Amino acid sequence: MPVPVEPPIETPASLAEAWAVLSGSTADDQVTPIAGGTDVMVRITGEVGEPPRRLVDLSRLDDLRGISVAGGAVVLGALTTYMEIRRSGLCREHLPALVDAAATIGAAQIQNRGTIGGNAANASPAGDTLPVLLALDAVFEVGGPRGERSVPADRFWVAYRRTALAPDELILRVRIPLVGGQESRFRKIGTRRAQAISKVVMALAWRDGGVPGAAMEGASGGAWRDVRLALGSVADRPIRAAGAEAVLEGARPTPETADAAAEALAAEIRPIDDVRSTADYRRVVAARALHRMIRDAGGW
Amino acid sequence: MTAWRFAVNGEPVEIEAPGMRRLLDVLREDLALTGTKEGCGEGECGACTVLLDGAPVDSCLVPVCQVEGARVATVEGLAAPSPEGPVLDSLQQAFLEAGGAQCGICTPGMLMAARAYLDAGGGPDEAAIRESIAGNLCRCTGYTKIVEAIAIAAAGG
Numbered sequence: 001m002p003v004p005v006e007p008p009i010e011t012p013a014s015l016a017e018a019w020a021v022l023s024g025s026t027a028d029d030q031v032t033p034i035a036g037g038t039d040v041m042v043r044i045t046g047e048v049g050e051p052p053r054r055l056v057d058l059s060r061l062d063d064l065r066g067i068s069v070a071g072g073a074v075v076l077g078a079l080t081t082y083m084e085i086r087r088s089g090l091c092r093e094h095l096p097a098l099v100d101a102a103a104t105i106g107a108a109q110i111q112n113r114g115t116i117g118g119n120a121a122n123a124s125p126a127g128d129t130l131p132v133l134l135a136l137d138a139v140f141e142v143g144g145p146r147g148e149r150s151v152p153a154d155r156f157w158v159a160y161r162r163t164a165l166a167p168d169e170l171i172l173r174v175r176i177p178l179v180g181g182q183e184s185r186f187r188k189i190g191t192r193r194a195q196a197i198s199k200v201v202m203a204l205a206w207r208d209g210g211v212p213g214a215a216m217e218g219a220s221g222g223a224w225r226d227v228r229l230a231l232g233s234v235a236d237r238p239i240r241a242a243g244a245e246a247v248l249e250g251a252r253p254t255p256e257t258a259d260a261a262a263e264a265l266a267a268e269i270r271p272i273d274d275v276r277s278t279a280d281y282r283r284v285v286a287a288r289a290l291h292r293m294i295r296d297a298g299g300w
Numbered sequence: 301m302t303a304w305r306f307a308v309n310g311e312p313v314e315i316e317a318p319g320m321r322r323l324l325d326v327l328r329e330d331l332a333l334t335g336t337k338e339g340c341g342e343g344e345c346g347a348c349t350v351l352l353d354g355a356p357v358d359s360c361l362v363p364v365c366q367v368e369g370a371r372v373a374t375v376e377g378l379a380a381p382s383p384e385g386p387v388l389d390s391l392q393q394a395f396l397e398a399g400g401a402q403c404g405i406c407t408p409g410m411l412m413a414a415r416a417y418l419d420a421g422g423g424p425d426e427a428a429i430r431e432s433i434a435g436n437l438c439r440c441t442g443y444t445k446i447v448e449a450i451a452i453a454a455a456g457g
Contacts, residue, residue, distance in 0.1 A: 004325070004341075006318035011365050034363065041361040042342040044320065055320065059366045083355070107435025108413065109346055112355040113362070194434030195344060 002045040009034070009055040015063055019145035021056045022168040030167050031056050035079055036113035038106070039122045064117065064172060067091060072178055073139075078117025078171040082129075086111065095176060097184035097203050101132045104186075107194040117171040123161045123237065126198045126276075128188055130157070130238035134230035135203035136184060138176045144169040160236040179226070181207045183297065187289045191276075199277035200286045201232040204293050206248065221298060223252050229290065234271040234282050243268040244290065253298030261294060262287040306367045308333070309377030319365030324348045326364050327374060335375040335408050339437070346436030349409035350374050356416040356435070375408035378415065391415055391453040400449035402440035409436050414450045424451040 010031075012018040025031035032052035034040045044051045058064060064079040067088050074094050076085070082102035085091045091099050105111060105119075105128050119127045120140065130153075138153040142165060151164045158164055165171070184205040190196030209225040227248040229241040244265040251257040271282035301316045308331060315330050324341075327333045327350070339347030341360045348359040351373035379386035391414055394400070401407045410433055417432035429450045430443070438446060 002341075004320075004322060006320040009319040009363065009365055011319060011368075037361045037363060037366070038343055041322065041363065044322075045341060057319065057363070057365050106343065107346070108356050108416070108432065109349055109358045109361075109435040110343060112352075112357050194431070195437075 002047055004044040005046065005051050007044070007052055007054055009057055011057045011060060013060045015061060015143070018056060018058070018061060018170070019168075022170070023145040025056075025167045027167050029053070033058050033121070033170055035059065035115045035118040036081060038110050038114040039118060039124075058117075058170065064170075069094075069178070071175075073175045074178065076116055076174045076176070078115060078173060080116050080174075082106075082111035082114050082116075083108070085116065094178055095132075095136070095184075097135070097186040097205070098129060098132045098176075100186040101129045101188070101201075101203070104128055104188045104190075104193070110195075116174055120156065120174070121163060121165065121171055123157055123163050125160065125235060125237055126201065126233045127238065128198060128201050128232065131201055131203040131230035131232045132184070132186055133174065133176070134238055134240055135205040135228040136176050136182075137228065138174050140171050141173040141175060142169045143172045148172065150175075154240060157237040162237075179207060182226075183208065185293045185297070187293060189285050189289060197276060198233045200234060200271075200282050200289065202286065202289060202293075203230050204228070204290070209250075221253055223250050224248055225250070229265070231269065231286060233276075234269045234286060239269075241265050241268055248294075253294045255295075255298075255300060258291045258294035258298070262291040265290050302365070304364050304368050306370050306372060308372045309374060310371075315364065317364055320363045322360050323350070323352075323362040323364055323367055323372070324359040326367075327359060327372075333374050333376050337405050337408055339405065339409075344437070345406070346409045346413060346433075347406055349412045349436060351412055351416055354416065354419065356413045358435075373412070373415075375411055378411060389415070390456075391418065391450070394449040394452040395446070398445045398449035398452060400441065400446045402438075406436055406438040406440075410438065410446055414446075414453070417450065418454055422454060424454040426451065429454070 010021045032055045035058045065077040085102040119129045133153045140151045186203050189200045206224040206227045208222050210222040227245045229244050232238045244261045247261040247264045266283050266287040271279045305314045327336050337347040339345035343358045343361045350359045378389040413433050
């Protein structure tokens, strides 16, 4: 069994202390932040690339904890665990797709440790909360010794396993705007229900624009507005599916809409073959999963 | 090296170790508590499950610096001491009754995950029991007898 390395780690008790540690973090000499450790601790054996050379422990930074509503958004501290998301009344009320995603990650042992900030910063293309954050127009509030700034989710994952974070920056909070009448759905396809890395993962959000005037035919709802469809495990980073979104924008969730959106999605994504699945499987299943989401929403 | 202070099975401990040492290694190597097993070493199998402030975690993924001031419970702490020797926890007794252990590598982790489930008020419902041990792999039993054992303990048997 490989022997884990034990690189030096600092354990700041305040953001000011954390900034002092991170002010020495550069692209060539990175200080790796560790929160719940579910990704970083896997790297210390050196079996999956170079282990981190030095670390900063975030677990004592209580400023990065808590779930609240502020300024028309749900604000999740970066250290919020998946289990805290599952148990949060605020999340269950306002962010059901995020709760569903949290429930599919690992199992109890991982959900008790893994954090939303860590999932985002780790930037795996298969990170299960990431499509939800994209679909819900989340904004990352990030900070470091040079100050704070905001980065929208659709500009956060810039390349394979790379984020917009500078080497001296941390995610502080994730802000998810509350949108009246918004619906959201989450679907993950993996080998088993627990402990699986996604073959395809997706989140869909929309606002029901209602049907002005005439009574509707069938059981389908009103026209969809502000449609967001985001996927993981089908590209080198989590992505929005602009083609399928365009089909869905302003449309009602009818069988014809579902067929067209599924076709658009299959045509626009470029998944690859890898150890977990194949490109063909991912394309077909992503399209079918979207079709099913629209069907369920339409009630037909 | 820093001294880390926390409690293991109710006893205070102080360990001199690098902050990044895995809790798993601290338990097995520094404290000689070898009941906790290493399976995969990457959070997939649950063999190293212990309770951290009551919550099940994979001890291979926890650096000791994050255990400072916390309560750790391992399989060694399940049985209660008595003048006649240790008395098995109801869950351990149920594993014996149902035949819930074969090779034994997963058993300590199974017991701790199940202990957390029961401590949280979990009942004998099969689906809920299966979810509570979804992070624990067993390659011998097919899980049926493990689930039976947890149901027996949940029913107060």
